[in-house]
Amino acid sequence: MSASDFGAALPRPRMDLAPALTPLVVAALAFPFIGSVSTFVTLTAAGLAMGMMIFIMASGLTLTFGMMDVLNFGHGAFISLGAYIATLVLLPLTAWAQSDSLALNLGVLLLALAAAVAVCGAFGFVFERLIIAPVYGQHLKQILVTIGGAIVVEQLLYALFGPDQIPLAAPAAFRGSYLIGDATIEKYRVFAAIVGLAVFAAQMLVLNRTKIGLLIRAGVENREMVEALGYRIDRLFVGVFMAGSALAGLGGVLWALYRGQVHASMGGELLVLVFIVIIIGGLGSVGGCFTGAILVALIANYAGFLAPKLALVSNILLMVAVLLWRPRGLYPVSGR
Amino acid sequence: MMILSGDAPRGRALRIALIAVTLSLAFAPFLFPGAKPLNVAEKICVYALLAASYDVLLGYAGIVSFAHVMAFGTGAYGVALALYGLGPGWGAVALGVVAGLAVSLALALAIGLFSLRVQSIFFAMVTLAVAYAFNVLASQLSQITGGEDGRSFQVPFVLRPGFKLIGGEIFGVAITGRVLSYYLVFAVCVALFLILLRIVNSPFGRVLQAIRENPFRAEALGYRIVFHRTLATCIAAAGATAAGAINALWLHYTGPDTALSFSIQIDVLVVVVIGGMGSLYGAVAGAALFVVAQNYLQAAMGALSKGAAEAGLPLLPGLLHPDRWLLWLGLMFILAVYFAPTGIVGKLRAGNGEGG
Numbered sequence: 221m222s223a224s225d226f227g228a229a230l231p232r233p234r235m236d237l238a239p240a241l242t243p244l245v246v247a248a249l250a251f252p253f254i255g256s257v258s259t260f261v262t263l264t265a266a267g268l269a270m271g272m273m274i275f276i277m278a279s280g281l282t283l284t285f286g287m288m289d290v291l292n293f294g295h296g297a298f299i300s301l302g303a304y305i306a307t308l309v310l311l312p313l314t315a316w317a318q319s320d321s322l323a324l325n326l327g328v329l330l331l332a333l334a335a336a337v338a339v340c341g342a343f344g345f346v347f348e349r350l351i352i353a354p355v356y357g358q359h360l361k362q363i364l365v366t367i368g369g370a371i372v373v374e375q376l377l378y379a380l381f382g383p384d385q386i387p388l389a390a391p392a393a394f395r396g397s398y399l400i401g402d403a404t405i406e407k408y409r410v411f412a413a414i415v416g417l418a419v420f421a422a423q424m425l426v427l428n429r430t431k432i433g434l435l436i437r438a439g440v441e442n443r444e445m446v447e448a449l450g451y452r453i454d455r456l457f458v459g460v461f462m463a464g465s466a467l468a469g470l471g472g473v474l475w476a477l478y479r480g481q482v483h484a485s486m487g488g489e490l491l492v493l494v495f496i497v498i499i500i501g502g503l504g505s506v507g508g509c510f511t512g513a514i515l516v517a518l519i520a521n522y523a524g525f526l527a528p529k530l531a532l533v534s535n536i537l538l539m540v541a542v543l544l545w546r547p548r549g550l551y552p553v554s555g556r
Numbered sequence: 557m558m559i560l561s562g563d564a565p566r567g568r569a570l571r572i573a574l575i576a577v578t579l580s581l582a583f584a585p586f587l588f589p590g591a592k593p594l595n596v597a598e599k600i601c602v603y604a605l606l607a608a609s610y611d612v613l614l615g616y617a618g619i620v621s622f623a624h625v626m627a628f629g630t631g632a633y634g635v636a637l638a639l640y641g642l643g644p645g646w647g648a649v650a651l652g653v654v655a656g657l658a659v660s661l662a663l664a665l666a667i668g669l670f671s672l673r674v675q676s677i678f679f680a681m682v683t684l685a686v687a688y689a690f691n692v693l694a695s696q697l698s699q700i701t702g703g704e705d706g707r708s709f710q711v712p713f714v715l716r717p718g719f720k721l722i723g724g725e726i727f728g729v730a731i732t733g734r735v736l737s738y739y740l741v742f743a744v745c746v747a748l749f750l751i752l753l754r755i756v757n758s759p760f761g762r763v764l765q766a767i768r769e770n771p772f773r774a775e776a777l778g779y780r781i782v783f784h785r786t787l788a789t790c791i792a793a794a795g796a797t798a799a800g801a802i803n804a805l806w807l808h809y810t811g812p813d814t815a816l817s818f819s820i821q822i823d824v825l826v827v828v829v830i831g832g833m834g835s836l837y838g839a840v841a842g843a844a845l846f847v848v849a850q851n852y853l854q855a856a857m858g859a860l861s862k863g864a865a866e867a868g869l870p871l872l873p874g875l876l877h878p879d880r881w882l883l884w885l886g887l888m889f890i891l892a893v894y895f896a897p898t899g900i901v902g903k904l905r906a907g908n909g910e911g912g
């Protein structure tokens with residue numbers, strides 16, 4: 221029998237659609253309060269783009285936690301690191317970024333993203349081996365050690381790049397916005413949303429259609445069983461950790477360009493959002509993380525428009541509401 | 557031994573170190589006259605209490621919380637807002653402390669009941685998010701809290717620098733309101749420290765440790781995990797609230813930077829881990845070392861950084877810059893978690909006399 225026969229023989233689990241529909245519900249609920257259609261479209265588009273960026277940062281963290289029970293409090297430091305690496309590429313190549321040629325603009329942006337991904341991935345390997353590997357299975361020490369790692373990395377970034385904010389503008393072709401009727405959609409957000417969707421699609425493909433993905437999903441469900449079948453899950457985990465760190469760097473670059481500045485404190489602030497997202501989504505679930513990111517970003521944007529002072533509190537309230545509905549998150553992973 | 561709840565610091569080196577710290581703090585206004593040393597001594601007292609109450613969570617219950625600074629800030633803001641709104645008076649101080657305690661206990665109870673039943677790792681993440689939101693809220697609601705500027709306020713007359721208890725001087729030191737303030741801080745910290753020591757050595761404290769070591773077994777023996785853990789978070793929150801309240805009285809000011817900043821949370825974490833988790837004496841040792849290092853080591857780092865810059869060495873000036881002292885502390889923190897989980901206290905108890 222081939223692998224596909226196994227797939228056909230198993231009854232497919234029913235798709236749980238209710239959580240995936242929550243962003244629509246939120247959008248529908250917010251619409252009457254916002255009133256104007258163009259404002260609503262602008263806010264929703266902004267929310268979706270922001271959600272994609274947060275998803276990119278959060279997806280790696282949720283997978284590493286799902287697999288090895290490792291919650292990396294240093295994840296925020298990787299976000300900042302990625303953003304600083306982008307400045308190393310974008311600032312010397314300002315001429316490319318300012319030119320009228322779309323190819324050069326896109327080229328320099330992709331170069332910055334690639335550099336951040338490569339450096340953060342490599343650094344993720346060092347971080348995992350040096351900081352996390354010695355304390356597998358010890359929750360308390362893991363939390364403490366990764367916090368220590370985050371402090372050290374953040375301080376090193378300050379020491380290397382200086383304590384001040386570094387302004388960082390997106391390449392010329394990605395500035396300005398599209399006008400659809402009265403609604404404005406920033407070009408850069410469209411780009412960020414496309415990158416986010418591509419990352420989501422790639423992750424889904426790898427997780428659902430490759431052997432490595434199968435092992436990762438199996439590891440999230442039941443690590444001991446995968447080990448018992450003879451797979452070196454710790455090696456697999458290093459790979460997933462590197463990918464997660466690389467994604468954090470990618471998200472950091474996107475976020476820095478979106479905000480127009482780089483500062484080492486951004487990682488810590490984003491980490492709070494990322495945590496809320498992966499708690500809402502269900503620890504270990506990529507699909508839940510995707511839904512959670514969109515939900516958080518939409519609500520942050522709507523709340524930012526309707527009641528600016530409550531924007532951050534709105535995320536906490538959202539988290540409380542979701543956990544009251546589903547105590548283990550939108551898409552709970554079995555076995556945890 | 558009664559007063560220490562039968563949990564005297566074991567080990568000669570540790571005992572000598574702790575007695576030295578306690579005596580220096582008790583006679584700080586006379587031993588080290590001047591404004592700066594008194595500030596340092598006050599900060600050691602407050603940090604020791606803050607870290608001791610945090611250790612109830614981290615060391616005894618094995619839970620990581622990021623909302624400890626939130627409780628600290630609640631106490632500080634309670635006193636600040638009451639004194640700011642009602643004018644200087646002991647009634648306002650009492651009202652502020654009670655209100656701060658009520659708010660922080662309610663928050664601790666809500667967070668504990670909400671997030672401790674699923675997984676203790678949830679607790680770490682939820683407290684981080686809530687504490688962050690609380691900090692933002694405090695700076696946003698500027699009409700109530702004074703926003704980023706915070707609130708300066710008048711303290712009761714007896715605690716003001718202008719007040720003199722007696723006409724003359726004792727050992728060459730005038731007994732001003734400042735000295736009285738210091739002794740108020742010192743007395744509150746010592747009293748609450750002894751109460752915390754009593755709590756962790758009670759049957760309740762033993763159950764907490766049992767849950768930390770083996771939750772399943774503790775539950776099988778009939779102890780309700782959520783109840784014990786939530787009670788521990790409430791006790792820790794109460795201790796932190798008290799620390800915040802007396803610190804506000806000392807500073808005559810409360811703002812986001814002095815009461816709610818996340819760096820205070822990191823400081824407390826570092827103090828507890830370097831001092832030694834699971835022993836309240838670690839909080840005292842850690843706080844003394846941390847605050848003294850913060851105030852005097854930074855000057856040394858500045859000198860080294862300048863020297864390195866003049867010698868034309870690359871990178872070193874940046875790494876040794878006084879603002880980067882957290883870098884070295886972070887490294888010490890990681891090494892302490894790996895190689896000295898019992899911190900200074902454990903090292904001193906082992907008798908080789910070296911700090912970790």
